[in-house]
Amino acid sequence: MNKPIRRVAIACLLMFGLLLVNANYLQAIKAEDLRKDSRNSRNFFARYKVDRGSITAGNVTLAESKEVGGEFKYQRNYPHGPLYAHVTGFFGPENAIGVEGAENSMLDGSDSRLAVSRFVDMVTGKPPKGATIEVTINPKAQKAAYNALKASGKKGAVVALDPKTGAILTLVSVPTYDPNQLAPANKAKVNEAYNKLDKDKDKPLLNRALNQAYPPGSTYKVVTAAAFLSDDEGRNAQTQVDAPTSLDLPQTSHNLPNSGGAACGSGQVTLMYALQRSCNTPFAKMGMELGYNKMNEQAKKFGVGEPLSVPAVVDRSDFGPADMTQASLAMSSIGQFSVSMTPLQMAMVAAGIANEGKVMKPYLVKKVVGPDNSEIEATEPSELSEAVTPEVAHELRDMMKAVVSQGTGSAAQIQGVEVAGKTGTAQTEPGRAPHAWFISFAPASDPKVAVAVIVESGSAGTEASGGQTAAPIAREVIKAVVD
Amino acid sequence: MTAPAVEANPVPMTAKRRGTQLFMLTFAVAIVMAAYAIAGLGQDGQVPGDMLTYGLGLGALMAVAYIALAKFAPWADPLLLPLVTVINGLGLVLIWRIDHAGRNGASAPTQLMWTALGIVVFAVTLVVLRDHRVLQRLTYTAGALGLLLLILPLLPFIGKEINGARIWIGIGGFSIQPGEFAKLALVVFFAGYLVAKRDVLALAGRRLLFIDLPRARDLGPVLITWIVSLGVLVLQKDLGSSLLLFGTFIAMLYIATQRTSWVLIGLLLFIGGAYLASKIPAFGHVDARLQVWLNPEDPELYDRELGGSQQLMQGLFAFGTGGILGTGLGVGNPTLIPLSFSDFILAAAGEELGLTGIMAIIMIYALIVERGLRISIAARDPFTKLLAGGLAFILAWQVFIIVGGVTNLIPLTGLVTPFMSQGGSALLSNWILIALLVRMSDTARRPPPQAIQDEGMTQVFQR
Numbered sequence: 026m027n028k029p030i031r032r033v034a035i036a037c038l039l040m041f042g043l044l045l046v047n048a049n050y051l052q053a054i055k056a057e058d059l060r061k062d063s064r065n066s067r068n069f070f071a072r073y074k075v076d077r078g079s080i081t082a083g084n085v086t087l088a089e090s091k092e093v094g095g096e097f098k099y100q101r102n103y104p105h106g107p108l109y110a111h112v113t114g115f116f117g118p119e120n121a122i123g124v125e126g127a128e129n130s131m132l133d134g135s136d137s138r139l140a141v142s143r144f145v146d147m148v149t150g151k152p153p154k155g156a157t158i159e160v161t162i163n164p165k166a167q168k169a170a171y172n173a174l175k176a177s178g179k180k181g182a183v184v185a186l187d188p189k190t191g192a193i194l195t196l197v198s199v200p201t202y203d204p205n206q207l208a209p210a211n212k213a214k215v216n217e218a219y220n221k222l223d224k225d226k227d228k229p230l231l232n233r234a235l236n237q238a239y240p241p242g243s244t245y246k247v248v249t250a251a252a253f254l255s256d257d258e259g260r261n262a263q264t265q266v267d268a269p270t271s272l273d274l275p276q277t278s279h280n281l282p283n284s285g286g287a288a289c290g291s292g293q294v295t296l297m298y299a300l301q302r303s304c305n306t307p308f309a310k311m312g313m314e315l316g317y318n319k320m321n322e323q324a325k326k327f328g329v330g331e332p333l334s335v336p337a338v339v340d341r342s343d344f345g346p347a348d349m350t351q352a353s354l355a356m357s358s359i360g361q362f363s364v365s366m367t368p369l370q371m372a373m374v375a376a377g378i379a380n381e382g383k384v385m386k387p388y389l390v391k392k393v394v395g396p397d398n399s400e401i402e403a404t405e406p407s408e409l410s411e412a413v414t415p416e417v418a419h420e421l422r423d424m425m426k427a428v429v430s431q432g433t434g435s436a437a438q439i440q441g442v443e444v445a446g447k448t449g450t451a452q453t454e455p456g457r458a459p460h461a462w463f464i465s466f467a468p469a470s471d472p473k474v475a476v477a478v479i480v481e482s483g484s485a486g487t488e489a490s491g492g493q494t495a496a497p498i499a500r501e502v503i504k505a506v507v508d
Numbered sequence: 509m510t511a512p513a514v515e516a517n518p519v520p521m522t523a524k525r526r527g528t529q530l531f532m533l534t535f536a537v538a539i540v541m542a543a544y545a546i547a548g549l550g551q552d553g554q555v556p557g558d559m560l561t562y563g564l565g566l567g568a569l570m571a572v573a574y575i576a577l578a579k580f581a582p583w584a585d586p587l588l589l590p591l592v593t594v595i596n597g598l599g600l601v602l603i604w605r606i607d608h609a610g611r612n613g614a615s616a617p618t619q620l621m622w623t624a625l626g627i628v629v630f631a632v633t634l635v636v637l638r639d640h641r642v643l644q645r646l647t648y649t650a651g652a653l654g655l656l657l658l659i660l661p662l663l664p665f666i667g668k669e670i671n672g673a674r675i676w677i678g679i680g681g682f683s684i685q686p687g688e689f690a691k692l693a694l695v696v697f698f699a700g701y702l703v704a705k706r707d708v709l710a711l712a713g714r715r716l717l718f719i720d721l722p723r724a725r726d727l728g729p730v731l732i733t734w735i736v737s738l739g740v741l742v743l744q745k746d747l748g749s750s751l752l753l754f755g756t757f758i759a760m761l762y763i764a765t766q767r768t769s770w771v772l773i774g775l776l777l778f779i780g781g782a783y784l785a786s787k788i789p790a791f792g793h794v795d796a797r798l799q800v801w802l803n804p805e806d807p808e809l810y811d812r813e814l815g816g817s818q819q820l821m822q823g824l825f826a827f828g829t830g831g832i833l834g835t836g837l838g839v840g841n842p843t844l845i846p847l848s849f850s851d852f853i854l855a856a857a858g859e860e861l862g863l864t865g866i867m868a869i870i871m872i873y874a875l876i877v878e879r880g881l882r883i884s885i886a887a888r889d890p891f892t893k894l895l896a897g898g899l900a901f902i903l904a905w906q907v908f909i910i911v912g913g914v915t916n917l918i919p920l921t922g923l924v925t926p927f928m929s930q931g932g933s934a935l936l937s938n939w940i941l942i943a944l945l946v947r948m949s950d951t952a953r954r955p956p957p958q959a960i961q962d963e964g965m966t967q968v969f970q971r
Contacts, residue, residue, distance in 0.1 A: 026766070026890060026893050029763045029764075029766045030763055030884050030885055030893065032762075033762065034878070037874075037881065037900075037901065037904040040905075040908040041870060041871075041873070041907075043912070043917060044870050044907075044911050044912060044915070045871075048827075051824065051828065051915050051916075052832060052858060052862065053832055056830075056831045056832075058828070059825050059829070060825075060828045062805075062828075065828070066841075067825065067841050
């Protein structure tokens with residue numbers, strides 16, 4: 026009987042072998058998927074076990090972990106509620122966005138760069154703690170931007186950059202939400218709150234500053250002017266350009282008029298005057314003459330199309346497809362048709378001109394401080410691209426100064442501070458109110474802040490224009506930074 | 509070339525290896541106590557206060573078992589008892605840990621009491637059953653007893669249905685699973701029956717194509733066992749036990765007859781039976797289990813109220829979370845696993861001890877089975893061979909069904925994880941199973957009376 030017993034033994038060996046192989050498959054290969062499955066409520070428990078680091082801006086705490094005791098040890102608290110919602114994002118039972126999401130491994134202490142402190146905690150028996158993230162936000166400017174935009178009762182976004190470093194000083198998107206609603210350790214409650222926000226037609230969860238691209242309207246004329254000036258060294262702000270009352274668009278029956286059908290000077294004006302008055306025809310003509318490649322190239326030099334994360338991922342801006350007709354190119358050159366820019370991108374345009382033509386890479390995280398107060402990481406400002414030469418930048422600056430001092434952007438004037446800017450009023454669809462834009466930087470001689478403001482259509486009256494609606498908001502932000 | 513001066517002993521003496529046994533047993537108790545200390549540290553940040561009491565208690569119990577074994581089965585296999593001690597102990601620690609986390613239904617004190625009782629029953633079995641061959645004389649008694657035990661839960665008044673399976677009887681305040689004991693009685697019956705009938709089962713028949721087919725009338729007992737296990741499946745809704753009994757019978761039939769055709773016939777019968785059962789509307793759950801096995805992650809199956817994959821998935825999540833090294837005892841969330849203290853105790857082990865721990869536990873089971881099969885090989889009479897082989901196989905088969913089930917290697921069927929799951933009946937019957945193996949290993953390894961040397965050329969060989 027030994028032979029069949031041996032065979033049975035082999036069968037048993039096979040069975041145990043299968044069990045071992047399957048255990049390996051389950052716990053080594055498939056483990057990651059199983060661990061991360063949303064139905065695995067261990068993630069949910071683990072999320073609230075950690076004493077996450079805070080998110081701070083200067084002396085202001087934007088997000089902190091509070092000990093609540095009980096089954097869930099810590100809960101996230103956002104002392105300023107909606108004000109910084111689109112900066113911090115939120116840390117909820119199932120997901121995290123914004124800085125909370127992008128810097129999660131630092132905040133919860135699981136990052137490999139925190140391994141030493143984690144080890145020390147383990148040896149000394151202290152509960153592990155995450156690192157603190159210090160963001161570049163200027164609380165005063167953030168508050169000014171938020172209040173000004175909110176006071177207008179309209180939807181929109183404000184982005185302010187430090188032109189010399191790329192540090193993001195304000196990041197406001199309105200309407201917004203209270204992240205405290207999305208933080209409790211209660212899936213059902215949070216899901217209900219989230220779904221309500223998600224279904225809201227005003228899209229409070231959308232970070233308009235980073236994730237919504239709009240037609241930039243006349244603010245884009247600055248980019249067209251940059252391409253025009255860069256194309257020939259002999260050109261400057263005083264160069265004469267054609268400025269007909271109406272421009273014939275080739276291969277179409279349409280004509281492109283100036284805003285309101287008005288004449289632009291005598292039909293032959295300086296570049297500075299054209300920008301100051303925001304005439305359409307000269308810039309449309311410039312664009313057609315420069316051609317798609319040069320226009321697209323200039324956009325790219327300002328950072329358009331570059332994948333960016335600050336560390337939250339930014340939507341790509343775009344000049345438009347290469348196969349556009351001359352008529353479309355004319356429209357694109359004045360910021361209509363297929364040009365779509367995020368508010369951050371337009372702030373980068375202003376910042377690039379302010380910083381002698383150099384566009385700095387935008388960033389939100391200033392530094393990461395370990396639980397033991399040691400600095401783990403600090404962001405070094407880095408140059409993204411050179412948009413224009415310093416000479417061209419100076420010409421553009423002078424022209425933008427004129428826009429504020431004598432042109433369409435007069436609402437941004439500040440006593441004692443030289444402000445450079447450009448208004449924009451972007452047509453959306455026929456019959457719908459336009460978007461109001463304003464990009465600016467100040468002080469013009471030694472820029473400390475570059476601001477882009479957009480106020481969405483539909484929320485303002487039909488008369489909304491960059492000069493009347495957006496410029497005053499930018500002024501508040503500039504005042505908050507410069508004072 | 510010089511011939512060795514002293515001829516090798518013609519019959520090699522087996523060593524008793526009682527020292528090894530004592531050392532391994534101490535080691536096993538040490539592992540369990542260390543696990544207990546770690547579970548306490550992980551959960552409360554301190555070593556459990558009753559550590560010393562439990563350590564000494566477990567040590568004392570093991571000393572009783574050791575003494576019984578040394579006195580009444582001195583030639584027994586030295587590894588069986590320590591191996592069983594480790595898994596029984598680990599199971600206890602896990603149940604304590606789950607009980608301590610406040611899971612309803614988990615009760616460490618009860619399980620501890622049953623463990624103590626199990627060890628006592630182990631010792632008593634060794635003392636009372638001095639020669640297991642008396643069981644051969646009780647073949648048909650064992651068969652009748654086995655059937656009776658299987659039927660008990662179906663009787664009115666004492667039978668109870670818990671978690672959808674009618675496999676319990678209530679006596680006083682206790683719930684007993686008679687099926688656990690029926691398992692032992694039936695293996696004894698199979699062994700006795702097959703020893704008597706093996707020749708006719710093995711030899712009669714005719715060859716068709718490439719397999720030897722048995723005679724139709726010899727199919728009788730196979731069919732009866734098939735009907736009984738199908739009865740278990742249908743009447744008690746207990747697919748696991750049904751599979752366990754039938755599979756063991758087929759394996760023993762194969763050991764007895766060495767005919768592959770029996771295995772094929774058995775497989776076909778079982779698959780056919782299971783298929784038929786799945787067609788009965790009331791037993792849609794066989795079908796549901798297959799679906800769950802193939803697509804456990806399907807949200808629709810996950811959310812299904814009855815016969816869904818939620819239990820299984822929660823177990824798999826525990827395994828996944830444990831990963832390679834596990835969270836550590838007392839640090840995971842095994843309370844999230846349904847039935848973490850019984851059917852799914854291995855998922856709790858997988859979470860806290862990780863792949864490393866699961867592999868070790870599976871290896872311990874494999875070693876116990878290997879020791880059992882080795883006894884079967886070493887045994888000198890067919891009844892012992894069949895009984896030892898059957899008991900070893902039923903253990904292996906049970907581990908395969910339940911561990912394979914919770915790790916989704918095969919469709920999940922509820923069965924006890926031997927020695928680990930909470931439950932007194934299973935613990936007692938499995939300790940008796942080990943006592944039987946120990947008893948048989950003592951007989952198998954006991955050296956035969958020494959042939960008298962220098963008696964001329966005549967040697968008597970025993971086959």
